[in-house]
Amino acid sequence: MAKVLVVDDSIMIRKLIKTILENENHEVIAEASNGEEAYNLFCQYKPDLVTMDVSMPHTNGIVAVKKIINNYPDANIIMVSAISQRDMVFEALESGAKHYIIKPITREKIISVKNEVLCPIE
């Protein structure tokens, strides 16, 4: 069971991710709706996994990833993005995000990416 921080400015997307993860017996310990909040909550909870929306108001996902990785290089962050933001996703990966999900979000995508990040089979 992993502790997860879900970051998205859309409550609907947060709820969707949360439900999928909870059905997999993970615990969503906190939710954030912008990058700044995400960083603060990360410091507070040190979650095992973060799902991070790329574009959010105030501080976007890339900035948040950089900030988190800077202080916690081992953080497991999964980006959530639309396909039109390939370059942003790439930047996030380069900045230390572990993986990404291209919208629309499906249960299968979330589970496969989560497994790849949390239980890598060598």
Add this chain to the structure above:
Amino acid sequence: MKRKNFEINDTIGTLDLFDICIDINRTTKEIYSIFEKEKNTPGIILTNKNKYIGLLSRKKFYEVMSKPFSLELFLKRSIDTLYQEVQNFEELILHQDTLISSAASIALQRDNGNIYDPIVVACDDYHYKVLDIDQLLIAQSIIHKKTLEQLQKNVIYIKNLLNNSGQGFLTIKNDLYVEAQYSNECKNIFGFDIENHFFPKLIYPNDERQQHFLTKILIKIIEEKEKKQLNKYLPLLPEEISINSKNISIEYKRIKYHSDEETKKYKLMVILTDITEKRKLENQIAIERNQLNMVVQVIKNYDNFIECINDYKNFYLKELQKILNSDNHLDEIISEVFRKVHTFKGNFQQIEMVNVVDFLHNIEEELLLIQTKNKIMNIEEFKSFLLNIDFSEKLNQDMFFINHILGEKYITELKTIKLKPEEINELEKEITKLPQNEITKGILEKINHFKYKNLKEILIPYFQYTYKLAERKGKLIKNIEIEGDDIFICYDNYKSLMKSLIHIFRNSIDHGIENPEDRIKKGKNEYGIIKCKLKNYDNHFSIIISDDGSGIDIEKIKEIIIKKHKIPLSEINKLNDNDILNTIFNNCFSTKEEISEISGRGIGLSSVKSEVEKLNGSIIVNTIKDVGTEFTLTLPKNILSKKIDDSLFILKKIIDYCYIFFKDIIPSNDFKDINIEEYNEERLALKTFSSFIDIKTNSEIKIIISIDFNLTKYLLNFFMQNVIINQYEEHKYLEDTVSETLNTILGNTTQSFFENGYNIDFSAPGINTSDEALFKFPPTKKWKYTLNTNKGEIILYSIK
């Protein structure tokens, strides 16, 4: 005979082998005589009681024999003795099934001292033969040559295969420069030799940001050691790009090019496929739809269309020269051209001549660059820039299509529309060929407008009737004059009214135009005059039918009212003349006491009035005794021509996708009417949940999507599938649903905006919740679109 021909798979067993064995108990002299006799024999197999012992090569034999006293020493002794002497030498034994090429390669790996020694070939049943190294090498060299030729052939074959596959194959190493070997199609795609070109720049020639991104990710992919990481990055590469206005799909395959496991090196094979045709086919339906739309618009806005074309031609043929040659400052000239181009763009947009609109849009962009000094030009350069533009090309393209559908005559006969029923049917058929949806349904509806007729043509048959009637009634009339504007109406919509007009003409003959004798007595020409005048306004038109007859006798009307309706004269005198006159439109009114065969039934004018009212029109009568009567019918044009501006254009694109979006979500739905209407209220009526997005194009447009509670709830359930939502939170989710819906719709519409040359910038969506709220907006241009589904209602507004 020695063989000259060898195949790649030949074995050494097939070569000429020397089959000479000798028992080692025999004397050396016997060997000596064999070697002396058989000069070619490279060696002899030594056996002992038929068992293989070894090889005695000619070279070794003579080496030993050439030593002093050897002849004397060995010749008479057994071979065994001699063999003891040369045993330090180890012969190479190969099975007869060994391939010539492998045998040669093994033979040549021997020490320098015995590299040319013959080879022992072990045949089946323990029999051994000798193979001359020279022969092996000759065979090998022939095979080698053959192999090379075959390889060459294979390379050419593969190259041909790639060149004719119609796909572009190219490879890049981690420097991202295209390597020398690439298939011909690459040249077709890029339009030039791409060897040593920087790949990211080939893909995104004008977009540095994307070049930068592509460079980084490609290097990452080529150098990545872990397969898992590779699979992560590969999907981020662009899958489809546009090069030289071709749609190219791209696939990537990483291939190893260094076989050494320690220093694994990769390059990327890129496979480019021109899918323009495929996309074209996909777009064909859309284009046809647009073109048909254009034709419909041309017919609807016929006057505008002709005016627009003529103005435009005048502009690029004459006016442009004048503007360019004026004494004005360059900035002013640019501004004026810009204004003109912009106006034409708007005008052509109105009639949806998309090709011309796109073309003018591009010119506008260029002018903008020049105007903002992003492109510096002097007056001469500017002149040659503009004069080198072919303003007519796109117009001709659109005109070609219009002509194709409507026939050449349509455009050349500027005054009247002549569209044969067959032509309308053909158009109708073309549209029914398209996949049927709300839009094609809309077009089919619009086809009714193709049944537009010039009002004059509609009225003329009534004249013939009137002449005959006059003749029967013993009255003389001149040819009926018809004057005024050419007005095109959809006859179907006005059919009943037009038919009722017969009553007005009858009235003129029956009650208006006097007998010739009476006319002469009154000092009038014996021929009566009936006139028909048509007036065209923006949204309505008038038909004025007048005669120079006796006029309507007000006193007589009063009498009839008294008689028929038993109303006292005192009451009637309270009414003014107009009120009294208007009673002629009442049911059962007739000024003739005797019921005349034709018009005396008193229903004539009332039926005209009721037809006029059905169409939301009005009818007025004016009469002066002995001068004449005039009926003025004012009628709305059923189909209002609307100005099409950016906000409508964008709304239309959004609607296109919106339709697809909801169709997906509510598949069972039978969509009720789709209509875009100009919305003139200051207040916008909103549904429960509304989301706003500002779109920046040339101007700023606000798009509002407003969805009622039930449909929002349905959408939320659809998005979230089985997720149960806490009742207290539901509201926030519903709001989110609406903004995500707007986001999705806009996100998916972006592509078509770009295709239409729009630079779109979206804001983040704003949200409003209220029950059936009214929002007040300044009186700007607004468009409203309503989509009714069986799950609820969606309204889209576009506000400029």
